[in-house]
Amino acid sequence: MKKVLIIEDDKIIKGIIEFILKKEGFVTEFAFDGLTGIEKLSTFxxxxxxxxxxxxxxxxxxIIQASKQLNPDVPVIVISALGKxxxxxxxxxxxxxxxxxAKPFNPGELTQKLKTILQLA
Structure with missing residues (x-):
């Protein structure tokens, strides 16, 4: 099973992502702030x-900078309400x-992006 670290401070969006990914068979870990997220990059x-x-x-x-420094091969997807x-x-x-x-996002779009990037599709 593929492991996904989600760093998101909105608990509703966290719940949606967790539901979607667990349903698809992913192992998930969460951080609600950037500092904890950076810590979990190496522990998880x-x-x-x-x-x-x-x-x-x-x-x-x-988060992107820390992730690429720790393991440049780990892909990063950014979710944002700001727009592309x-x-x-x-x-x-x-x-x-x-x-x-972009938020709000379609759950199917999230899983498709994950599967494509991780070459599971």
Whole structure:
């Protein structure tokens, strides 16, 4: 089973993502802030990371940087309410994000992106 680290401060979105991914057979771990998320990058050793851009303590950009420094091969998907054209979201790509998912998102789109990136489709 593939392990997914989700870093998201919205508990409703966390619940939706957890439900979707567990239904699809993924093992999940969560962090509700960027600082805890960075700690879990090494302790949980995820196969993929999903992070919000705007988080308490550390930003999604800092999550991407830490993830790529620890393990450059681990893909990162950014979820954001800012929209794909926002400069912060564009910075995510510059720092190594593999994909962007705009909030609100379709659950099927999330699982399809995960399966495509992890080559499970």
């Amino acid at each position: 050793a995820p196969d993929i990371v999903i992070t919000d851009v705007m988080l308490p303590y550390k930003s999604g950009i800092e 054209e926002d400069s912060t979201v564009q910075d995510a790509f510059k720092h190594g994000a593999n994909d962007i998912l």
